[in-house]
């Protein structure tokens with residue numbers, strides 16, 4: 268009798284652990300998807316703020332400090348996203364069909380995707396360096412370079 272109770276308890280805990288594992292894996296992917304999408308959106312806001320201010324031609328020594336902060340944010344965002352921890356295999360299509368625009372090519376062409384991420388890190392690094400130097404023309408070129416990195420990656424790896 269006691270034997271049987273222990274046996275049942277073991278089976279129950281194995282079943283429970285199995286179920287919890289599946290739920291945990293899904294939750295983990297939901298988290299990374301939300302995190303990388305939020306980081307992308309933040310970079311879009313910062314880049315948009317920079318673009319608008321630089322186009323308006325009203326960058327003054329006073330506003331350049333704030334713009335430099337936005338340039339830093341864009342760079343920090345891509346440094347964070349170039350860590351492949353935010354892109355685990357199975358966290359995009361086809362395994363996850365809703366809530367993500369991450370295409371299967373991210374994993375079937377992993378080297379190409381990593382190169383696109385590294386390209387965005389480099390482009391945003393130039394933008395940040397121009398911001399650090401207070402070089403408004405350099406920042407304009409930097410924003411354009413970052414935008415090119417956004418679109419070329421989206422064309423291949425975002426649905």
Ligand code: HEC
Pocket residue numbers: 300303304307308310311312314366367368369370380383384385387413414416417418420421424425
């Ligand atoms: C290395 C590739 C890559 C680069 C570079 C990149 N993105 Fe993305 N972006 C993606 C992928 C892939 C997704 C989809 C992520 C998901 O849904 O899980 C995405 C999602 C987004 C989203 C989320 C909302 C939506 O509609 O998908 C925004 C906003 C966005 N990117 C803006 C930008 C901006 C702005 C830049 C440049 C400053 C940029 N991205 C650079 C690959 C990239």
